[in-house]
Amino acid sequence: MGRSRVQVNKAHKTRFSSKSSRNLHRTNLQDSGRIGKSDSNYVKGAKAARVQRGKMLREQKRAAVLKEKRASGGINSAPRVIVLFPLSASVELNSLGEDVLKLLSSDGSGIASSTVASSEYKLRATVLKAPHGDLLTCMEMAKVADLMAFVASASAPWEENSSNFIDSFGSQCLSVFRSIGLPSTTVLIRDLPSDVKKKNEMKKMCASQLASEFPEDCKFYPADTRDELHKFMWLFKAQRLTVPHWRSQRSYIVARKAGMLVDDESSGKCTLLLSGYLRARKLSVNQLVHVSGVGDFQFSKIEVLKSLVPDPMKQEPLVIENTPDPLAGEQTWPTEEEMAEADKNQKQGRLKKKTLPRGTSEYQAAWIVDETDEEDSDNGDSDDNGMVLDRGEDSNQEGMYDQEFEDDGKSLNLRDIDTETQNESEMVDDEDLTEEQIKDEIKKIKEAYADDEEFPDEVETPIDVPARRRFAKYRGLKSFRTSSWDPNESLPQDYARIFAFDNVARTQKLVLKQALKMEEEDRDDCVPIGSYVRLHIKEVPLGAASKLSSLVNTTKPIIGFGLLQHESKMSVLHFSVKKYDGYEAPIKTKEELMFHVGFRQFIARPVFATDNFSSDKHKMERFLHPGCFSLASIYGPISFPPLPLVVLKISEGSDPPAIAALGSLKSVEPNKIILKKIILTGYPQRVSKMKASVRYMFHNPEDVKWFKPVEVWSKCGRRGRVKEPVGTHGAMKCIFNGVVQQHDVVCMNLYKRAYPKWPERLYPQLL
Numbered sequence: 137m138g139r140s141r142v143q144v145n146k147a148h149k150t151r152f153s154s155k156s157s158r159n160l161h162r163t164n165l166q167d168s169g170r171i172g173k174s175d176s177n178y179v180k181g182a183k184a185a186r187v188q189r190g191k192m193l194r195e196q197k198r199a200a201v202l203k204e205k206r207a208s209g210g211i212n213s214a215p216r217v218i219v220l221f222p223l224s225a226s227v228e229l230n231s232l233g234e235d236v237l238k239l240l241s242s243d244g245s246g247i248a249s250s251t252v253a254s255s256e257y258k259l260r261a262t263v264l265k266a267p268h269g270d271l272l273t274c275m276e277m278a279k280v281a282d283l284m285a286f287v288a289s290a291s292a293p294w295e296e297n298s299s300n301f302i303d304s305f306g307s308q309c310l311s312v313f314r315s316i317g318l319p320s321t322t323v324l325i326r327d328l329p330s331d332v333k334k335k336n337e338m339k340k341m342c343a344s345q346l347a348s349e350f351p352e353d354c355k356f357y358p359a360d361t362r363d364e365l366h367k368f369m370w371l372f373k374a375q376r377l378t379v380p381h382w383r384s385q386r387s388y389i390v391a392r393k394a395g396m397l398v399d400d401e402s403s404g405k406c407t408l409l410l411s412g413y414l415r416a417r418k419l420s421v422n423q424l425v426h427v428s429g430v431g432d433f434q435f436s437k438i439e440v441l442k443s444l445v446p447d448p449m450k451q452e453p454l455v456i457e458n459t460p461d462p463l464a465g466e467q468t469w470p471t472e473e474e475m476a477e478a479d480k481n482q483k484q485g486r487l488k489k490k491t492l493p494r495g496t497s498e499y500q501a502a503w504i505v506d507e508t509d510e511e512d513s514d515n516g517d518s519d520d521n522g523m524v525l526d527r528g529e530d531s532n533q534e535g536m537y538d539q540e541f542e543d544d545g546k547s548l549n550l551r552d553i554d555t556e557t558q559n560e561s562e563m564v565d566d567e568d569l570t571e572e573q574i575k576d577e578i579k580k581i582k583e584a585y586a587d588d589e590e591f592p593d594e595v596e597t598p599i600d601v602p603a604r605r606r607f608a609k610y611r612g613l614k615s616f617r618t619s620s621w622d623p624n625e626s627l628p629q630d631y632a633r634i635f636a637f638d639n640v641a642r643t644q645k646l647v648l649k650q651a652l653k654m655e656e657e658d659r660d661d662c663v664p665i666g667s668y669v670r671l672h673i674k675e676v677p678l679g680a681a682s683k684l685s686s687l688v689n690t691t692k693p694i695i696g697f698g699l700l701q702h703e704s705k706m707s708v709l710h711f712s713v714k715k716y717d718g719y720e721a722p723i724k725t726k727e728e729l730m731f732h733v734g735f736r737q738f739i740a741r742p743v744f745a746t747d748n749f750s751s752d753k754h755k756m757e758r759f760l761h762p763g764c765f766s767l768a769s770i771y772g773p774i775s776f777p778p779l780p781l782v783v784l785k786i787s788e789g790s791d792p793p794a795i796a797a798l799g800s801l802k803s804v805e806p807n808k809i810i811l812k813k814i815i816l817t818g819y820p821q822r823v824s825k826m827k828a829s830v831r832y833m834f835h836n837p838e839d840v841k842w843f844k845p846v847e848v849w850s851k852c853g854r855r856g857r858v859k860e861p862v863g864t865h866g867a868m869k870c871i872f873n874g875v876v877q878q879h880d881v882v883c884m885n886l887y888k889r890a891y892p893k894w895p896e897r898l899y900p901q902l903l
Contacts, residue, residue, distance in 0.1 A: 201376065204376070205376065213260065213666045214260070214413035214414070214415055214665070214666045215251050215253075215259075215260035215261050215262045215413065216259060216260070216261050216262070216282045216283065216377070217261075217262045217264060217280055217281050217282045217283070217390065218236070218261055218262065218263050218264070218281070218282070218283045218285055218372075219264045219266055219277045219278065219281040219283070219284050219285065220232060220233060220236075220263065220264070220265050220266065220285050220287055220324075221266040221274065221277075221278075221284060221285065221286050221287065221306075221309070222266065222268050222287050222306070223286055223287065223288045223289075223301055223302045223303070223306040223346075224268075224288070224289060224301065224302060224303040224306055225268050225269075225303060225305070226289050226291070227268075227287045227288070227289045227326065228289075228326070229265045229266075229287060230265070232287060232324070232326065232359065233263055233265050235359075235362070235365060236263050236365060236369075237250070237252055237263055239362060239365050239366065239369060240252045240253075240254040240257065240261055240369070241254070250262055250263050250264065251263075251392070257369055257370070257373050258373070259373055262390075264277050264281075264691070264693070265691065266691075267691055268305060269305060269792075270691075270692075270792070271305075271308070271309065271312070271784075271792055271793065271795070272692070272784075272792070272793065273691055273692045274309050274312075275312060275316070275732065275782065276428070276692060276693050276695065277691075277693060278312075278313050278316055278318075279316065279383070279695065279734075279735060280388070280390050280693055280695060281319050282319055282320065282377050282379065283319060283320050283321070283322065283372065283377060284313070284318060284319055284320070284321045284322075285321075285322050285323075285324050286321065286322070286323045286324070286350070287323075287324045287326060287359070288301045288302075288323060288324070288325050288326070288342055288346065289301070289325075289326050289327045290325055290326065290327045290328045290329075290338045290339075290342060291327040301342060301345060301346055302346070302349065304718075308718060308795060310349055311716070311795075311798065312782055312795060312798070315780050315781070315782055315798040315799075315800075316380070316732075316780045316782065317379075317380030317381075317382065317383070317780055318351065318380075319377065319378060319379045319380065320375065320377045320378050320379075321350055321351060321354045322354060322355050322356075322357060322368075322372075323342075323343075323346060323350065323354060323355070323356045323357070324357055324358075324359035324368070325338075325339060325342050325356060325357070325358050325359060326359055326360060327360070328358050328360055335358070339356065339358060342356065343356045355371075357371075379416075380780075381778065382734055382778060382779050382780065383416060383734075384416055384417075385416075385417070385648070385651070385700075386416060386417065386697050386698055386699075386700065386734075386735070387414060387415065387416050387417040387418060387419040387665075387697060387698040388414075388415055388416060388695060388696065388697035388698070388735060389410065389412035389413060389414055389415065389669065389671070389695070389696050389697075390412050390413070390415075390693050390694070390695060391410040391411060391412045391684075391688065391693070391694040391695070391696065392411055392412050392413075392688075393409075393410075393411040393412075393688060394408070394409065394410055394411075394684050394685045394687070394688045394694060395408075395409040395685060396408055396409060396676070396678075396681040396682070396685060397409065397672075398678065401678070404677060404678050405674075405675050405676065405677065405678065406676055406677075406678050406681050407436060407672055407673065407674050407676065408427070408433075408671075408672075408673040408676040408681045408684065409670060409671070409672060409673075410427075410670070410671045410673065410684075410694065410696050411668070411669070411670045411671075412668070412669070412696075413666060413667070413668055413669075414663055414664070414665055414666065414667050414668075414669050415665065415666075416665070417651070417655055417665065417698070418654060418655050418662040418663060418664060418665060419438070419662065419663045419669070419698045420654060420659070420661050420662045420663075420698070421435050421437065421438045421444040421445065421446045421451075421661050421662075421663075422435075422446050422447060422450045422451040422452060422661055423435070423452060423698045423699060424452050424454060424698070424699040424703070424704050425671065425673055425696055425697070425698055425699065426696070426697055426698075426699055426703075426704075426735065426736060427673065427676070427680075427684070427694070427695075427696050428694070428695040428696070428697075428735055428736070428737060429680075429737055429899060429900055430676065430677070430680045430684070430899055431680075431898070431899050432454060432456065432699060432704040432773070433454065433673045433674065433675055433676055434446070434451065434452075434454050434673075434674055434675065435451075435671065435672060435673060435674070436672040436673070436674040437672045438663055438669055438670070438671055438672065439669065439670040439672070440663055440667050440668075440669050444660075444661055444663065446661070447661065450661070452701065452704075454675075454704060455704060455705055456704055456705065456706055456773070457633040457634070457705075457706050458632065458633050458634060458635055458705075458706075459633075460629070460632030460633060461632075581722055581724060582722060584758070585722040585724075585759050593813045593814055593815045594814075594815045594817055594883075595814045595815065595816065597816055597832075597833060597834060597835065597839075599835050602836065602838065602839055603816075603834050603835070603839040603842070603843070604838065604839050604842040604843070607814070607886055609888040610814065610886035610887060610888045611846075611886065611887060611888070612843075612845065612846030612847065612884070612885065612886060612887070613885070613887055614847065616751065616753060616755070616811075616887075617750060617751040617753075618751075621753060621809050621811070621889070623807040623808075623809055624807075626889075628891050630771065630891070630894050631806065631891075633706060633894075634705075634706050634707045634708060634771065634806060635702070635705040635706065635707050635774070636707060636806045636807070637804065640803065640804050640805065643702070644776045644777075647700050647701045647702065647776065648700075648776070650701065651700060671696060673696070695735055697735045700776065702774050703773060703774050703775060703776070704773060704774075705773065705774050706771060706772065706773060706774070707771075707772070707773075707774045707804050707806060708769060708770070708771060708804070708805065708806040708808070708892070709769070709770055709771075709772045709774070709775065709801065709803075709804055710767055710768070710769050710801075710802045710803045710804070710805060710808060711731075711742075711767070711768040711769075711770070711781050711799050711800065711801055711802055712747060712765050712766075712767065712768075712799050712800055712802045713744075713760070713765065713766055713767075713768045713781065713783060713797040713798065713799035714763075714764065714765050714766070714797060714798060714799060715760050715761065715762040715763075715796070715797050716795045716796060716797055716798055717762070718795065719785070719794060719795060719796050719797075721785070722759050722760075723744075723759060723760040723785070723796055723797070724758065724759055725742070725743050725744050725756065725757065725758055725759065725760075725890075726741045726742070726743060726892070726893045727741065727742075728740075728741055728786065728895070729741070729742065729783050729784065729785060729786070729796060730783070730784040730785075730786055730793060730900060731770065731772065731781060731782075731783055732781065732782040732783075732784065733772075733775055733779050733780075733781055733801060734775065734779040734780065736773065736775065737899075737900060738772060738773065738895075738898050738899055738900070739895045739896075739897055739898060739899065739900060740770035740771065740772055740892070740895055741770070741771075741892060741893040741894075741895055742768040742769060742770045742892055743756060743768070743769045743770075743810055743890050743891065743892045743893075744756065744757040744758075744759070744760050744766050744767065744768055745757055745766065745767040745768075745769065745810045745890075746766065746767065747765060747766060747767045752808075752809060753809045753810075753811055754767055754808070754809065754810045754811070755810075755811055755812075755813055756810050756811060756812040756813070756890045760796075760797060765799070767802070767810075768783075768797075768799070769808065769810060769892050770892050771892050771893075771894050771895065774804055775801055775804075776804075777800070777801040777802065777803065778800060778801065779800065779801040780799075780800055780801075781797075781798065781799040781800055781801060782795065782798060783795070783796045783797040783798070783799070784796060786900075809889060810889065810890045810891075811887040811888065811889055811890065812887065812888050812889070812890040813885060813886070813887055814885075814886050814887075815883050815884065815885055815886075816833050816834075816883065816884045816886065817832075817833065817881055817882065817883050817884075818830040818831060818832050818833030818834075818868075818881075818882045818883075818884075819831060819832055819881060819882070820876060820877075820878055820880060820882065821867065823876050823877070823878050825875055825876075826856075826871060826872050826873070826874060826875060826876065827869065827870070827871055827872075827876075828869075828870050828872065828876045828882070829862055829867055829868070829869055829870075830848075830867065830868055830869075830870050830882045831865070831866065831867040831868075832866075833866070833868070833882065833884065834866035834868065835865065835866040836864070836865070836866050837861035837863070837864060837866065839866060840858065840860075840861035840866060840868045841861060843858070843884065843886075844858045844860075846858070846884055846885075846886065847884075847885075848870055848882055848883065848884050849882075849883055849884075849885075850872065850876065850880045850881060850882050850883065851880060851881045851883065852876075852877055852880045853874075854872040854873060854874050854875075854876055854880070855872065855873050856870050856871050856872035856873060857870065857871060858870055859871050870882060
């Protein structure tokens, strides 16, 4: 008989089998049967429950979308803000704005107001026309826009013999809008030819050239005739509008009316009245409010259908700066408990046994170093009996150096900024410079920028001032990445005026949770979204209130928005910034700049630094370099990320501000360490293999002894240390880890912590 010809295949490996098939060989002890799938997996109706849950989630999302549409697009809701922005100077906005308002008005006639309610489209809209060339007004309009309608002229390329629909100002504004965050966008094309074939070709050409500048979902519409605008408005009515995330977290109004109530002119304060529709979130009368360009204030009341008066027990206090206590760091007389604890520790120290040489007194035993203090004992010499030898010569020399440093300290106030930092801010602080002096200062800054590019961080040791006094605040680091630096050491006086969080992420989570809870609850002190309100803002400066009242009839919008908890307090903010490509002038550290952070705008003097991810320390940069992201640290009001940033350089005279940098808010952290690095250079005078005599780094032997513990390195890759001074002119003997070349340059790295500068004025006061 032959073998069976039935094919036998190789079994699957166990790692590819299911869990139930792996358990088939196991038996149950009760019924001795095979165990398949566990009973827990056989849930009755599990599939039906999953289907029902998915259906319920879809219905919830659909209901939320319908509620949002009804709240934002109804005839009784807050009007949608449509901003018409011209992409070039040849675009005529006035005619387009009049056509849109006529279309929305019920009788079809033109109206004087920019806000209109349409019964045909069942919506209310506010049409704002962005002025070409006014950057600040365009930025403020983009912050409150529900729809950005970019207007392009089809006749511009034919007139200028160019295929570009966007001029330089339009391209600049588009970069700023993308940094701030674009809402829903659309492009309206004007001045198309009447011929249908040419009209379609021109529309396709315009769309192909502009598509890369806008989001993918941006639509292009012709906007010459009433029928074309009618089609656009119907699509706009049905569109679900999207806004940047940072805007949906805070309630705000765009003021339609502004006034002021003056109780006492001698006080210089008044009550500012802003009227407008509340948007995005509910507003509590106990919150703080920020008026863009003016500052943070409290409410006296809010008028809707009934007046809401704040509760003094619940109203958030208007705290901007911390009040420093000058006696906080002073030593006080010890209490009885502290004295008892010190006696107890002293007794425990006496009970500790030490191996002492024969004939050692109690006073001498206190100077004997234990085994745990081996690191401290490296500085002294010990004999065979374990006694510490105090060399009189060394102690006399140290006393002489301390006396010299104290004498030098009398002529140097260590709380002041060093000479180099003072020179950095001379041009900003001095307002009485003539035109020639300003040109000389600008020339010096450009030369310093070129030197910093060629020789970064290198400084020359002054001849007339000792280096131990000139660089008294600096120290050496063994490793920039791993060496420790105490963040609470020798803090400036300005740090007593700021606030810090133990855990910023946890605080932000709690603040946003409280804001969401206020949104969901039905509270008497809150105003619902879409209400027309009149805000009574108290303690506003009289001059700022009069400027705001005069701006109502102009094109620039007045924005007031509610602050989250803690957002009025000052702290140290860190931004990730990149220099704007179109700005060519150098931007110096601690230069006065205008920061636009979300709805806010304020003055700051930042410190720029490299953004290190592998270290807790960041190296300060003297200038903001193009082409890379840097860290900008400032003193400013607390804001919770994410928030966009636009940095403007305030120009001299009547020139408009220029865009200097773009970025975003990164963190609120006063303990972030930014170190200023300087490099002292010297040149080998005599070289003998791994030894070299270096000169011109210092100019007296006392400075050499002062900086002796700091490591030195050479530009050819050698590392070494200072052995001793040579002669009386500051030369020194150095030992390296390899052969030193005669043409090499010997360097020494020194560091000190850098802080931003407190601005003289925080808010620009609508400049």
